[in-house]
Amino acid sequence: MGRHRTARGALAGVVFAVLFAQVLLYPGVPELVAALGGSGPLDAGRWFLGAEFAGFVLFAGAWGAVSDRAGRRGPFIAAGALGGAVGYLVLAGIPAVPFWAVVLVRFIQGAATIGAFSLAVAALMDLSGGSGRNMGAAGIAIGLGTGLGAPVGGQLYALGVRAPLVAAAGLLTVAGVAALKLDEQTDAGGGVDGHLLAVVRTVRDRPALSVPFAFGFADRFTAGFFALVGVAFFQARFGLDAGGTGLLLGAFFLPFALLQYPLGVLSDRVGRVGPVAVGSFAYGLVVVGVALAPTVTVAAIVMALVGAFGALCAPATLALVNDLAAADERGTATGGFNIVGSLGFLAGVVGGGGLAARFGFVDAFLLAGALEILLAVALLPALLRLDGDRVATFAGDQSGGD
Template identity: 60%
Template sequence: MSARRDRIRLATVVFAVLLAQVLLYPGVPDLVAAVGATTTLDASMWFLAVEFAAFVAFAGIWGAISDRLGRRAPLVVAGALGGAVGYFALAVLPGALSLSFGGVLALRAVQGATTIGAFSLSMTMLMDLDGGHGKNMGAAGIAIGLGTAVGAPLGGRLYGLGGLVPLYAAGCLLVVAGLVALSIPDRAPSSGDEQEADGSEEGGIRRAVTTLTERPVLGLPYVFGFIDRFTAGFFALVGTVYFRQAFDLDAGATGLMLGLFFAPFALLQYPFGVLSDRVGRTGPIVAGSALYGFAVVGVGISPTVPIAAVGMVVVGVIGALMAPATMALVSDLSSESGRGTAMAGFNAAGSLGFLAGIVVGGTVADEFGFLAAFLTAGALEIAIALVSIPAFLRIDPEGVSAFGG
């Protein structure tokens, strides 16, 4: 019962962090205008991209500190409350201090650097629980999916009240996340011989690279995490602007369209995570990755809103099949004393994917149009999957019992 209760609490923290993040997406053009930007697509791209650049830079630092200290809960609290301050600063300081958009992006980077601590380490604390990695990562997955599913339509509604309202709501959510984290006991392995043998005072990114070098097989879930989040970043920017311009949807309707992806992505993660404990990781990841890129292209070539809506649901279902199995694979392949760094590396890879989805998608859409952007995103998904799958299938199933058989 204790593990189940803590699983629910940790999932609540993950949910609150993701809900806060996604609240901003449906009306991000309105938000950047409210904080002083004079353009739409490129300013939106940089506003989203700088947060994920901070995620990449600081995820490993948070993970390495938690592994060295043998404690995670206080760091989750610090990251959540720091992220809350960042969101409130974004809402208040640009107008109060007449900040340039560059100053706004600097605040956004600080907010991202703190928020990733709460997100990555709460997921690592789920890895520390008993009960099956698929089940624990399924709980993380459903929290991520619910946060994004609720955040998209709710954010659209909040933008109807004002361009800065989602920032205030996001800050309040991270305060709640910090308070919930205060009640969760640590189960992190204490820093022991394996870490002492490592012994160096490596920085977060270097530590994550060292972990990957020592366990190169972790590169496989990292690559699939990159693919998973690439699509999320693509839809957060290009999908948002595409739905608003191609189909003349407002922020509220755009939020509902994004919700059609995130709802099945949320609701199916836990059962698919449990399924991966039973049948192994290979099937869900390989089957999902083979179809993912085609589904993304299908949304981009949809001629009407109803057909695009069906495409979004299909993308969400496929993503739900892949995501918990991929996160569970990180748990399967990492050492107990290196879980924080391993999960940080996975989140850094995912953040790079999200960042690539924003930058690549936004750049191609700006230069060549939305159809070219969807084709590029789908082609990259398919290409990375095809390159990665043969290496994935060479993993020795005898060496990782979670692969089933």
């Protein structure tokens, strides 16, 4: 239906804005943290990137709980986006202060921003028309946001080291104002809290949710790994500046974006097991391949393969969460997935940075790829045991249109 299509597009726009603003910073993180008073691109970068995702982890459930109790999502999506905009603007104008104060502002900005992102995804989950289609819309918004954010951010750094912060603040302001006018189509207010204990209870009652949660953790681990270690590796290995690094990151994110929607729809037709298992295994292999690329051109080709296989498993994994959760627990399950994913990103930043500092870039890439491969192999039996009637295709039950 047209109304659902409009709501899907508006919510996907919010998701795009949040991710675009976030990834604008990534290509020049070493330069940015130095300008903000940090020392050491890996050490200061870990604190700067990790603080945002610590805010994600600690506050994703709180936003879900408040939204569920209020029975609305739109005003809270707007509040999260506008709060994040203020955080970015403070970082853009912050004077010479101890770096711990910068990290604190970054944490608060992350705590606000996760509200806009998580609740927009939860609202997409509530729409009819096929969970693969809805999660494909979320996925393409995520992919386009990150895919365009990296190259655009790289070019913005040429204007000034804090220019991406100003751009991020402006974009989130627009998203926040637009969210105030959302025509909500959600089922919020079902009485299910989105806090961490509720997530634990949901997984306890539906143990099968631990399978997509585990894949979500591993996928976001590699994302965090690329945000810090990948950027430092590309600049050290190939001598790239922020602009060149952004273009190389874009080689991953653009196919990741363009393939999300069609592969999400594919998972509605063929089921989730194949895309999740095959995509995750191949994803791990090509992550390892990035470290072995001898030239920038080869690295770009391998990064494009990383994006393609990531697009195969990402929407199917998130749709699997929706398939397994009860209708009145989707907000909680989505919040849990985002918490686990944020923990994965945080682990990728902190753990990946530690691995690279201790063992070197190549060994760190090998370990990151091996994690994804081992997880795909270890969880394949659990994937195959999932009830096909519950997790394969729901086209017959969701014929209400889009």
